[in-house]
Amino acid sequence: MSATPSLSLPMRVRRVWDRFAVYLPLLLMGLMAMTTYWLVRNTPAMDEAQLEAAPRHVPDYFMRDFSVKVFGEDGKLKSEIVGLEGRHFPDTDTLEIDQPRIRLLGAQGRTTTAVARRGLINADGSEVQLFGQAVVIREANTHAQGVVSPRSELQSDFLHLFANTEQVRSHLPVVLVRGAGDRFTADGMDYDNLDRVMQLKGRVHGTLQPPKDKK
Secondary structure, three states, X not given: OOXXXXXXXXXXXXXXXXXXXXXHHHHHHHHHHHHHHHHHHHOOOOOHHHHOOOOOOOOOEEEEEEXXXXXXXXXXXXXXXXXXXXXXXXXXXXXXXXXXXXXXXXOOOOEEEEEOOEEEEOOOOOEEEEEEEEEEEEOOEEOOOOOEEOOEEEEEEEEEEEOOOOEEEEOOOEEEEEOOOEEEEEOEEEEEOOOOEEEEEOOOEEEOOOOOOOO
């Protein structure tokens, strides 16, 4: 009986490698499947809100030489806005206006007009922000109690008007001219027309004219 010749070491290594190479494609496919499964399980899911593109601050329409009027529930005119050019931004639902001219009609019939280099108005027209050389003028008016409110003029580089509450605010220096010659300056201001209260902030200076003698 003849003995089986023994294989050399290089031949044994090659035979083992040939057997391993037969199963290598299956191992690679299994590894790829496991990797794909792990990625799917560990990738954060995106909800519908995330899938939608975030709104950009880009105007969706323009207006030129326009006029916008806002009416109350009773059908009466509350405000009128005239501008050189207007841009509507859908992400904030605001209207930006170049050289706005605004007219507000108060509950007591007192008219307020405003002009500025630029304006920003919210959706329902209840808030108006004025930027650059802003001037707000409230015409003289006689209240039901017989009290006369003199004409007043407010000047600032920023004014924030609230139509519904008849308030005006500013965090920048303001100049107030009231009546025949009363003049006040301050670093900021909160004005409530319904309560007839004005708060001047920071450095305040005022000049009051003496009342005229009644004949």
